[in-house]
Amino acid sequence: xxxxxxxxxxxxxxxxxxxxxxxxxxxxxxxxxxxxxxxxxxxxxxxxxxxxxxxxxxxxxxxxxxxxxxxxxxxxxxxxxxxxxxxxxxxxxxxxxxxxxxxxxxxxxxxxxxxxxxxxxxxxxxxxxxxxxxxxxxxxxxxxxxxxxxxxxxxxxxxxxxxxxxxxxxxxxxxxxxxx
Amino acid sequence: xxxxxxxxxxxxxxxxxxxxxxxxxxxxxxxxxxxxxxxxxxxxxxxxxxxxxxxxxxxxxxxxxxxxxxxxxxxxxxxxxxxxxxxxxxxxxxxxxxxxxxxxxxxxxxxxxxxxxxxxxxxxxxxxxxxxxxxxxxxxxxxxxxxxxxxxxxxxxxxxxxxxxxxxxxxxxxxxxxxxxxxxxxxxxxxxxx
Numbered sequence: 001x002x003x004x005x006x007x008x009x010x011x012x013x014x015x016x017x018x019x020x021x022x023x024x025x026x027x028x029x030x031x032x033x034x035x036x037x038x039x040x041x042x043x044x045x046x047x048x049x050x051x052x053x054x055x056x057x058x059x060x061x062x063x064x065x066x067x068x069x070x071x072x073x074x075x076x077x078x079x080x081x082x083x084x085x086x087x088x089x090x091x092x093x094x095x096x097x098x099x100x101x102x103x104x105x106x107x108x109x110x111x112x113x114x115x116x117x118x119x120x121x122x123x124x125x126x127x128x129x130x131x132x133x134x135x136x137x138x139x140x141x142x143x144x145x146x147x148x149x150x151x152x153x154x155x156x157x158x159x160x161x162x163x164x165x166x167x168x169x170x171x172x173x174x175x176x177x178x179x180x
Numbered sequence: 181x182x183x184x185x186x187x188x189x190x191x192x193x194x195x196x197x198x199x200x201x202x203x204x205x206x207x208x209x210x211x212x213x214x215x216x217x218x219x220x221x222x223x224x225x226x227x228x229x230x231x232x233x234x235x236x237x238x239x240x241x242x243x244x245x246x247x248x249x250x251x252x253x254x255x256x257x258x259x260x261x262x263x264x265x266x267x268x269x270x271x272x273x274x275x276x277x278x279x280x281x282x283x284x285x286x287x288x289x290x291x292x293x294x295x296x297x298x299x300x301x302x303x304x305x306x307x308x309x310x311x312x313x314x315x316x317x318x319x320x321x322x323x324x325x326x327x328x329x330x331x332x333x334x335x336x337x338x339x340x341x342x343x344x345x346x347x348x349x350x351x352x353x354x355x356x357x358x359x360x361x362x363x364x365x366x367x368x369x370x371x372x373x374x
Contacts, residue, residue, distance in 0.1 A: 017356045021237045023304045027355045047290055050297035051273060057194050057266030058204070060236030065270040077271050085243075085259050088235030092243040093255055095233060103228035106374040107367055112232050114366020116312035117333040118358050121340040123305035127298060134294035143292060147299035158300050159198055162293060169292020170285055 002039070002071050004079045010037060011064050011083030016091075019115050022052065022059030027122040029063065030129055039071045043133040054162040060084060139172055182250050183257050189215065190242055190261030197238070204238050204262075208245060217249040238262070313337060332369050336362060 014032055018025040026049070033039050040048070045063075052062035061081055068080025095102050102108060135144050147161045193207040205227070212220050226248070230240035239259060246258025280286045315328040340358055343350040366372070 015236065015239075016234045017359070018236055019234055019359060020231065020308070023301055023308070025236060026301065031355055043294060046294040046297045049301060050290075050293040051270075053297070053300060054198065055266075055269050055273065056196060056198050057269065058197075058236055058238035058262065061239065061263050061266045062270050065267050066274055069271055069274040074271055077274070078267060081263055081267055084236065085239045085263060088233075088239040088243050089255055089259055091233050091235060092229070092240055093247055093252055095229065096244060096247050101225070103225065103232045106370075106372070108232055109372035109374050110366045110370050111363040112366070113312075113330075113333060113371030114336065114362040114364070114369075115359055116308065117330075117336045117366075117371070118340055118362035120305060120308040120312045121337050121344065122355050122358065123301070123308060124341075125344055127302045127305060130294075130298045130301065134298045140291070140295040144295040144299045144302075147296045148303050151300055151303040152306060157198070161296050161300060165292040165296030166289040167292070169290065170288045173284070173288035173291060 002037075004072060004075060007068055007072055007076055008079050008083040008086075011068070011080045012086050014064070015060075015084040016087040018060065019112075020119055022049075022063065023123055024119050025060050025063070026126040026130075029067075030126055033067055040067050041133070042129055044070075046130050046134045050162050050165075054159040143168060183253060185215070186246060186250060186254055187257050187261040190246070190258045191264055193242070194262040195265040204241060208241065211245070218245065222248065330371070332371055336365055336371075 010032055014025060014028050017028045026045070029045060030042070034042060034045065048063045048066040049059065052059040052066070055062055061084065064080045064084040065077040069077035072079070131144075135141050143165055147165060150156065151158065151161060189211055193204050193211075197203040197207055208223055209220060212218055212223050218226075223245075226241060226244045230237050230244060233240055239262065242258045242262040243255045247255035249258070277286065313330055313333045314325065315330055340362065343353075344358065345351065
């Protein structure tokens with residue numbers, strides 16, 4: 001039985017290991033939440049990211065609330081979210097007091113240039129894992145390709161793609177059902 | 181009462197900023213203009229610190245702005261303000277999904293949603309590649325783009341691809357180990373060129 005404390009500590013760890021936005025959190029979530037704890041599947045993570053991208057708020061917080069809620073109900077949702085934001089509070093408060101120009105230090109700039117190179121590989125690996133549970137046939141492959149290219153070329157909000165993809169899913173399944 | 185105002189301003193940001201940490205930026209710019217708590221110049225520094233510290237960027241920004249405005253209580257209240265709308269909205273959606281998880285329309289919607297979600301993350305990842313592996317000063321044509329390649333970062337990325345995908349012993353390592361190694365490599369080999 002998962003305790004609220006375990007949920008808090010796990011999401012505290014996820015928060016502290018996330019460098020960048022919600023996308024950088026994905027490889028950490030796959031390791032900690034899917035592989036180590038088994039609280040969600042890869043497919044469910046894809047669902048949470050889809051919803052997290054088209055609902056208000058920071059994606060990392062939306063995803064934490066989802067997984068917490070699934071594991072331990074409403075209290076779980078709140079505790080997981082508090083866990084994921086706690087490291088930010090501690091680290092920013094500590095840093096702001098010591099140095100205000102932290103981001104301009106040469107050593108910090110160099111370290112983060114290295115971390116960014118690593119994070120783009122980790123996101124690529126994370127996408128490969130999600131691919132296995134989301135791109136399962138020709139139609140889903142076409143949806144993947146269309147959305148990926150369009151969102152790279154056009155400057156359109158992800159909300160539009162998420163809604164369109166959901167509607168396409170419903171229409172395609174209806175058409176398939178009619179054929180049978 | 182500054183705390184109430186701070187909570188209200190960040191609640192608004194959390195409610196209307198859709199699509200991740202950077203989406204909060206226009207709201208923070210507006211906050212700088214209307215409240216006078218901080219300047220846009222200070223905000224630029226806060227964005228840089230938020231990107232260079234652990235934790236989701238949007239949360240880091242709320243904490244930092246809150247701290248600048250009203251010290252430690254300000255940091256806590258701003259962060260709570262930011263996450264309150266998310267918690268409420270996601271809990272409602274999660275309850276809805278649980279109730280309708282066997283509904284054929286919900287299943288069909290997710291059939292279409294999952295590849296789209298993966299595609300959006302892939303596209304965001306490609307955006308990170310541009311920032312991480314290429315320098316900013318290219319003029320837009322293909323040749324200058326290739327010339328702007330950060331060779332050291334590309335070599336590191338290739339090594340990490342090999343370690344995380346092809347070598348059985350290192351494949352199992354926790355992602356944070358690769359992040360830490362990359363930070364050290366970046367410091368030793370002056371990846372940012374400073």
